[in-house]
Amino acid sequence: MAVSNATLGWGVVALVLMALAVPWFLWGESGVVAGLPVWVWWHVGWLCLTAVVFAVFARHAWGTGIEGGGVDG
Template sequence: MSTVRIVGWAVVALVLMALAVPWFLWGEAGTAAGLPVWLWWHIGWMALASVVFAVFARTDWGLGIEEVPRRG
């Protein structure tokens, strides 16, 4: 079970890293509420990353690091 959780969190981390830089918004001059759209992307991404980290810290902190006692 822990291997599935490790892989799952690794995928989540890779997706968050891939979305950290909004490549598709380069050259976009649009604004929303007086701020550039790319800045709103970063605000949303930081909020999402904070929530994901909070969930990780509460549920699986130490996963893949702490030694699991072996049976037998």
């Protein structure tokens, strides 16, 4: 069974987004920006990035890794 480059690419993107979901490098950071802790701003940015990536995925690559791999396909 061959895996397409698109499937591998989107898999890597998903793994990177999952790895960045928890800001382990900000643990113990006590900085505050605009009245909120830095880690809250990290999550705001991460959620915006995730929303953009999902929109691109949904528009251009929906079905990648699913279609064409069945018994009939």
